[in-house]
Amino acid sequence: MKKALFILFISLFLGQASAETKRFTIPLEGSPSLGPQDALVTIVEFIDYQ
């Protein structure tokens, strides 16, 4: 139990961030885009206007 807690503490300490760390590759050609092509962060938003 203590060991499990210790490991947990270390993982949290090392900054394991949010749950979603799986990364999807989304094709971007032909979609409306704002901002530089080589921006550090790309946000793809799937939307429904209604």
Added chain:
Amino acid sequence: MAAGPAVEKIVKEYGNKVRLVIKFYPYKYRDFARISAEAALAASDQGKFWEMHGLLIRKSPQLDRSSLIGYAKQIGLDVQKFTLSLDAHKNAGIIERDLKLALELDLFNTPTFFINGRKVIGNVPFAYLKKIIEEELNAKKK
């Protein structure tokens, strides 16, 4: 749905550090979902995608054909060209392509974001989007 204010705030705050790309996932049981996407792309063809995009989000759910033509007028589009584009489903190809991708990705909610490929589902608050973006920016610094 689209995450209007939160995303606008992100773009404003991070400027050139972020790139925002829009993909269309019209829900088939919402009457105006598809025609609004057509409207956005028709506006895009005339160089005013973001003006129309913002307007559609603000005016939703008033997205029937007449209203859309009104919005086109409001943002100074060539209304005749816009209307033709709408009625001819000129941009159906792009919409279908995005829809197909959304289904392949098993998306079930809008908006769904991919931030450097990381999936974020639903109309999350600005603070949450910011958190993910900060993580991504920090990771890039290393």
